[in-house]
Amino acid sequence: METKNIMIVGVGGQGSLLASKLLGHLLLSQGYDVKVSEVHGMSQRGGSVVTYVRYGDKVYSPVIDRGEADYIVSFELLEAARWLPYLKKGGIVVTNTQQIDPMPVITGAAVYPEQLVEKMQAAGAAVDALDCLALAEQAGTAKAVNIVLLGRLSHYFDAPEAAWLQSLEAIVPAKFLEINKKAFDLGKNAGK
Amino acid sequence: MKALMLGNKAVARGLYEAGCCFISSYPGTPSTEVTEEAAKYPEIYCEWAPNEKVAMEAAFGACLAGKRAFCAMKHVGLNVAADPLYTMSYTGVNAGLVIVVADDPGMHSSQNEQDSRHHAIASKVPMLEPADSSEAIEYTKLAYEISETFDTPVIIKMCTRIAHSQSVVETGARIVPTKAYEKNIAKYVMMPGNAKKRHPVVEERTRKLAAYAETAPVNRVEMGDTKLGVITSSTAYQYTKEVFGDNCSVLKLGMVNPLPVQLIKDFAAKVDKLVVVEELDPIIETHCKALGLEVSGKDIFPMEDEFSQSLVAKLLNDTATDSIGLSEPIPPRPPVMCAGCPHRGLFYTLSKHKCTVLGDIGCYTLGAVAPLSAMEMTLCMGASVSAIHGFNKAAGEEAARKTVAVIGDSTFMHSGMTGLANIAYNQSNSTVIILDNSITGMTGHQQNPTTGLNLRGDPAGKIDLESLCRAMGFARVRVVDPYDLKACGEAVREELDVHEPSVIISRRPCALLKYVKHKPPVKVNPDKCRGCKSCMRIGCPAISMKNKKAVIDNTLCVGCGVCTQMCAFDAFETAE
Numbered sequence: 210m211e212t213k214n215i216m217i218v219g220v221g222g223q224g225s226l227l228a229s230k231l232l233g234h235l236l237l238s239q240g241y242d243v244k245v246s247e248v249h250g251m252s253q254r255g256g257s258v259v260t261y262v263r264y265g266d267k268v269y270s271p272v273i274d275r276g277e278a279d280y281i282v283s284f285e286l287l288e289a290a291r292w293l294p295y296l297k298k299g300g301i302v303v304t305n306t307q308q309i310d311p312m313p314v315i316t317g318a319a320v321y322p323e324q325l326v327e328k329m330q331a332a333g334a335a336v337d338a339l340d341c342l343a344l345a346e347q348a349g350t351a352k353a354v355n356i357v358l359l360g361r362l363s364h365y366f367d368a369p370e371a372a373w374l375q376s377l378e379a380i381v382p383a384k385f386l387e388i389n390k391k392a393f394d395l396g397k398n399a400g401k
Numbered sequence: 402m403k404a405l406m407l408g409n410k411a412v413a414r415g416l417y418e419a420g421c422c423f424i425s426s427y428p429g430t431p432s433t434e435v436t437e438e439a440a441k442y443p444e445i446y447c448e449w450a451p452n453e454k455v456a457m458e459a460a461f462g463a464c465l466a467g468k469r470a471f472c473a474m475k476h477v478g479l480n481v482a483a484d485p486l487y488t489m490s491y492t493g494v495n496a497g498l499v500i501v502v503a504d505d506p507g508m509h510s511s512q513n514e515q516d517s518r519h520h521a522i523a524s525k526v527p528m529l530e531p532a533d534s535s536e537a538i539e540y541t542k543l544a545y546e547i548s549e550t551f552d553t554p555v556i557i558k559m560c561t562r563i564a565h566s567q568s569v570v571e572t573g574a575r576i577v578p579t580k581a582y583e584k585n586i587a588k589y590v591m592m593p594g595n596a597k598k599r600h601p602v603v604e605e606r607t608r609k610l611a612a613y614a615e616t617a618p619v620n621r622v623e624m625g626d627t628k629l630g631v632i633t634s635s636t637a638y639q640y641t642k643e644v645f646g647d648n649c650s651v652l653k654l655g656m657v658n659p660l661p662v663q664l665i666k667d668f669a670a671k672v673d674k675l676v677v678v679e680e681l682d683p684i685i686e687t688h689c690k691a692l693g694l695e696v697s698g699k700d701i702f703p704m705e706d707e708f709s710q711s712l713v714a715k716l717l718n719d720t721a722t723d724s725i726g727l728s729e730p731i732p733p734r735p736p737v738m739c740a741g742c743p744h745r746g747l748f749y750t751l752s753k754h755k756c757t758v759l760g761d762i763g764c765y766t767l768g769a770v771a772p773l774s775a776m777e778m779t780l781c782m783g784a785s786v787s788a789i790h791g792f793n794k795a796a797g798e799e800a801a802r803k804t805v806a807v808i809g810d811s812t813f814m815h816s817g818m819t820g821l822a823n824i825a826y827n828q829s830n831s832t833v834i835i836l837d838n839s840i841t842g843m844t845g846h847q848q849n850p851t852t853g854l855n856l857r858g859d860p861a862g863k864i865d866l867e868s869l870c871r872a873m874g875f876a877r878v879r880v881v882d883p884y885d886l887k888a889c890g891e892a893v894r895e896e897l898d899v900h901e902p903s904v905i906i907s908r909r910p911c912a913l914l915k916y917v918k919h920k921p922p923v924k925v926n927p928d929k930c931r932g933c934k935s936c937m938r939i940g941c942p943a944i945s946m947k948n949k950k951a952v953i954d955n956t957l958c959v960g961c962g963v964c965t966q967m968c969a970f971d972a973f974e975t976a977e
Binding site for chain 2: 212220230237244247255257269272276296312313316318319320321322328329332351
């Protein structure tokens with residue numbers, strides 16, 4: 210199997226590291242070779258952050274480049290648009306519709322673009338957008354945005370739901386498991 | 402059992418399996434997790450040292466005593482530790498001594514993009530370079546064997562994409578070899594007469610290591626199509642394989658110092674065209690050219706930034722990947738000081754007083770970013786304190802009355818104290834501000850000598866900053882709360898006005914520390930807010946303007962109250 214590429218993008222501090230850890234665990238359990246690449250340090254302070262997840266028979270490079278991502282999983286709408294050039298032709302953007310103003314927008318030096326979902330679609334991307342923050346809060350905590358997104362992403366994967374739940378149990382602390390299971394279901398079944 | 406493991410965690414696993422007993426490090430992205438992960442093994446003594454030089458010397462002492470020892474640092478940390486490194490090359494080791502240095506091509510979290518291989522060459526110390534987590538475990542164990550067989554410290558070079566990537570590993574058991582300490586003055590006392598006898602030993606060792614490199618299993622040939630032959634290492638190997646698979650032949654070097662000769666010549670003879678693919682400087686390429694080989698490298702590839710598979714595809718295979726994007730500009734999202742960051746109030750004060758600010762390395766370097774824009778120099782760890790002395794001596798009294806140095810608590814312990822000694826000794830009228838947030842923030846909350854806790858979070862010695870500065874001869878040492886803008890303003894103004902050196906300690910714990918209790922979010926009274934944007938001058942990510950009124954993001958605001966002091970109309974309301 211050719212190597213598949215998932216990019217997880219968002220704003221520093223949104224919990225993308227846990228999402229990539231869970232994805233890595235799941236894909237390894239499905240028998241793939243897996244590489245996950247994270248960025249630590251300076252950019253974590255509210256900056257734009259990106260994590261790469263790659264899987265297949267044999268994965269060499271730990272990074273994903275422009276035009277290569279099969280999926281972009283975005284925690285924030287502007288970040289989905291920022292990393293759109295990394296999407297492969299025919300790739301899918303799964304994004305939270307939450308908007309977090311970056312500092313240049315806060316100070317008035319720049320404007321947060323409007324109708325980004327429509328614009329991304331017009332550019333040729335398949336976009337699956339949902340309000341993950343609301344669903345996470347419905348599950349019990351705003352912090353579960355990452356798991357809502359993964360629930361949504363699970364639509365596009367062959368892995369059985371039991372495998373996802375096993376990875377959830379392996380990665381998420383036991384006391385938050387029930388909330389996260391609920392968040393996963395809400396993400397998975399949203400819009401149905 | 403197969404598992405996904407971070408490169409740095411894999412090094413820690415290798416240390417565990419190799420029987421390492423002693424680790425002393427200073428945190429630095431992207432090296433920090435090696436020591437943090439190793440500390441999870443109770444069998445290994447682990448500590449944070451005040452700086453990399455101290456860490457390396459402590460590790461040397463432990464290896465002298467007969468235990469396998471280790472230290473980790475980022476690339477610029479090896480500059481700090483270069484002094485012991487270059488002479489440890491002469492003394493050699495007793496039990497094995499391994500050093501991790503983590504480079505940061507692309508400068509994700511660094512002030513420069515230096516190539517650590519130069520240090521290995523200059524210090525004549527062997528260097529291994531793993532290309533994934535599995536190799537990180539294997540090479541760490543091999544490094545101890547090389548260290549003890551060849552009587553030398555061994556450097557393992559990581560880089561961001563190896564250190565911070567997870568890949569599949571299999572783990573093994575721990576075996577602990579130890580050696581007895583033996584007095585050996587001729588080997589371990591590096592005074593001229595002894596060092597003179599050790600230098601030929603170093604040269605002979607390098608010859609032996611070069612011979613070892615010819616057949617070492619970590620240097621491997623992967624023959625494919627022979628039209629193109631690539632010599633490479635680390636991530637560049639992964640990118641090359643990603644693009645070409647078996648459509649080219651590869652000499653993958655796991656040992657990058659010393660480099661083999663015959664192995665490279667033999668490989669070159671088997672391929673039509675020879676190219677070196679290496680990030681940063683042309684080390685392997687220069688070696689090949691010295692061997693008289695016709696080779697390409699930096700005539701194709703850049704010296705700057707990290708590589709990727711598409712870069713290799715474009716420059717070596719002339720293929721490009723299509724991509725889509727939006728036509729309109731996407732606003733950048735630079736890193737910012739967190740909401741509630743204790744540095745914000747202090748930097749606002751410096752900005753307001755139009756101070757010339759000589760800065761240092763840490764989260765607070767973000768003080769240079771708009772709208773605060775309150776930092777005008779950042780060089781390396783500790784340079785703020787040293788440079789303000791020279792600046793003030795050269796620029797004169799008037800400049801000294803508006804110039805300050807700012808340095809974090811951990812950075813001050815690392816390299817600020819000696820600069821402060823110079824101010825106390827040679828008496829410049831300098832004002833040094835220690836931003837004491839009670840933690841090493843940037844690298845992800847490591848303890849340091851001022852926090853009273855050790856690496857594992859247990860009680861430890863605690864250095865009192867006020868007493869330390871006074872003992873150095875500073876009569877004027879004062880503490881302010883950076884959440885209190887009035888107090889900050891007074892302290893800065895008064896200390897700049899006096900004709901003697903002074904220290905201001907701006908003290909409040911990092912807002913992200915778990916033990917810090919946050920107040921409820923500040924509320925905006927829209928009737929009182931006049932949309933004057935005064936509060937926007939502090940650059941808080943929790944405040945924005947919507948419909949000409951200030952709006953607080955409740956998920957970010959920690960109720961620090963700095964913004965409330967900016968408002969002339971009392972539009973901010975704090976819950977008590």
